[in-house]
Amino acid sequence: MVEMTAMSNYTGLIPDVIGGHGPKTAPGTEGVKELNDIFKLKEDGGILNKHGVVEYVNGIAPGVFVTVSTPNEEIAYQMGYHSMGPGPLWTLYRPFHLCNLETPLTVAKAVIDGEVTCVPIDGLVSECITRAKIDLKAGQTIDGIGGYTTHGSIATAEESNAKGYVPFGLVTNKAVMKRDVKKGQLLTYDDIELDKSTLIYKLRKEQDAMYGRNVL
Template sequence: MNDLLSLLARRVAEGRPLRVGLIGAGKFGTMFLAQARRVAGLHVLGVADLSPERARMALARAGWPEAQYAAASLSDARDHGTTYVGDDAAALIAADGLDVVVEATGVPAAGVSHCLLAIEHGRHIVMVNVEADALLGPLLARRAAEAGVIYSLAYGDQPALIAECVEWARACGFEVVCAGKGTRYLPHYHQSTPDTVWQYYGLSAEQAAAGGMNPQMFNSFLDGTKSAIEMAAVANACHLRPQPHGLGFPPCGVDDLPHVLRPRTAGGQLTHTGTVEVVSSLERDGRPVFRDLRWGVYVVFAAPNDYVRRCFAEYGLVTDASGVYSALYRPYHLIGLELPISVLRVGLRQEPTGYPQAFLGDVVAVTKRDLAEGEVLDGEGGYTVYGKLMPAVDSVAAGALPIGLAHGLRTLRPIAAGTIVRWEDVAYETNHPVVRLRRFMERTMTPEATL
């Protein structure tokens, strides 16, 4: 970290601040803005949002003096060290002097479009938009590398923090058994809709509205979609193979990670080692799990021999009964407040904080209820479908529709509740740029296609 700050100080001394453009001024973007202005030498050149007024409100909420974001143009912002606010993301990406693009819209198609444009203009990309990463990340990262720019997951968000834990374990010579995060989960949450979501959070619709909380976004966290998306990102970034059934969400506290998250052959619940899993902070009867990991991340690793197993015991590591499996965990993640780490590493050292290296995990659309012919899918966190993690080889073989494209498409036939939606079940535009890229990735980057 000291190296990052010294590199940044050197650029400041040379009159070359690290310039970043933020696309999307939602919660994640606002949290980033709150810290970015405190990092000397990190210049937020511009903020692009479909609603510039919303972006200005975000800046004010994050503690920015109004004069600091009153630049009349992007060139004015560059010359005077201020920040321009507008609705033209393409203009921000193309702005002279920009180093890093932070894509934080949360809209998969928009994220793909902005990423491709950033690659075209030679800008590094920090992809906060994990929805876009789960949809097309492996292909986008490959194209970025071919163009000589960095594509990175966003530090502060759980996938990048999990990737850091995995890297630590492997760099120490440990076998990674499982990696993932915690969440609040019960099986019936998969059927939750924006109309029912607040009861699970203990809020009224009026309280949520007063807090500016988006029911569809919060429902994505609850119904399992966001967990599936994030674990697909981890699987693809860390060469971890999802289990055949996807995620099991076993109830598990931090002290039980090495016991629960070991292979079935060793008495645990995993189908195989080298996988991802999300642990629930609730027992199946709704009771809270003791010492839960709801907000945190973890990696389970194995001792390679008896000597290392004895070292685990000597230094007080919590293990399973055999002493072979142990875990490292981080109890919290700070979302956008930690994002400057990605921006600095990418912009100063051309080093990603995790990036998709293979197409191993995929997230497909599964119906929440019986759907009739002619119904319109409403995507992540909505009324019609939720996202399920699958091994990419299985999802592609099944012709499954990715959750990132399951919005605005009309069904061609009735689909029973709990069924994976397939491409052939919906009407879609075959020549849509994002559809074409996704179908290309399916043909060329699934494990069989790359052998």
């Protein structure tokens, strides 16, 4: 979800629904063949309410993909000619996602070369928010990214701000539940006492002020 949120903020594409649909497919390239139909609009037999969204798939990992369309008749003809399918959607697929290698290279490019990999196009578009992995109890100390009690989800920044969803990056192993929360529930600021001494909390507070959001 962190990657989807980064892509959303970079491109302006938003989640179709909170958390995404996450359809299941056959493994690998066989699953990729299903995406042209899966990602049609609902009225056309697919799962999406709208196009122009970020989404993930259970089945084609570790690859990454983009499903595209075009109003250009020549491009549409060429996509069919090159065995990409009849359209109106086509999926471009890269069968690997080497995040553990790509991340340090991204950091090195930024620090050494002053080169950015991606920049938000216009402030916050989406947020990576926090969902309970298990039933959580008031007074319980929880963990964060990679832990056993919570995991990330995605929502538009507008909805996250309106409903007070907690950004996943702010949840650390010193965060304490204020009240009981059921498995699968999205955590709000009313549910949790965050560790306000962390650098990321302070940076987030600065970011909220920069964008005119006074959540923290």
